[in-house]
Amino acid sequence: MPHFDDFYAAKLRGSLGVTDAESVLDLRGANKATAEASLKDMIERSRFAKGKTVAVRLDAPPEGGGETLFQPTGRLLLDAKRRGLVERLQTLPAQDGLGFYVALSGRAEKAAP
Template sequence: MPHLEDFYANKLRGSLGLTDAESVLDLRGTAWTKAEASLNDMLERSRFAKGKTVAVRLEPPPEGGGETLFQPVGRLLLDAKRRGWVDRLQTLPAEDGLGFYIALAGKPDKGA
């Protein structure tokens, strides 16, 4: 069986990360209300623009455990996926930290 470099093996596995995204939304150190507003703004704008890929970075849990934005952000993005605003939603690979890689659907073609 041939050996693939990690970069290409990750592409086959679907672990797209920060370097693959067209832009990065860094929500590290952000309160939920501001993070929610930023995400909703990004999703709303994407409905009227060309689709693109975005890496959403989140703060890791504090030492000893605690809450993060991972779950509420994940729910919001999953809801956007159900609405058809997000084509692809996955977690970032471990080496990129906590967050999500998303492909925004963008404005639908008029011919479709």
């Protein structure tokens, strides 16, 4: 079995993170309504542009537990994936904190006549 550096081994395993994304949507400190509006705007805008990758960063759970934006954000992104607007959706690796790595599909190319 060949030996890979941790950086390349992580890429082969699929643990893409903040440094691999073309842009970052930082929702840390945002409330649920603002986060939802930002995500919907990002997804809607992506329909008219070329596909790109985005790291969506979220707040960690508060001390002693509590609600985070992880579940509502995940549901919204999963729905976009089902509709074909997101090609790839995965959680960020532990060292990047809480969030998602998202590959947006972008504008569909028109078939040649």
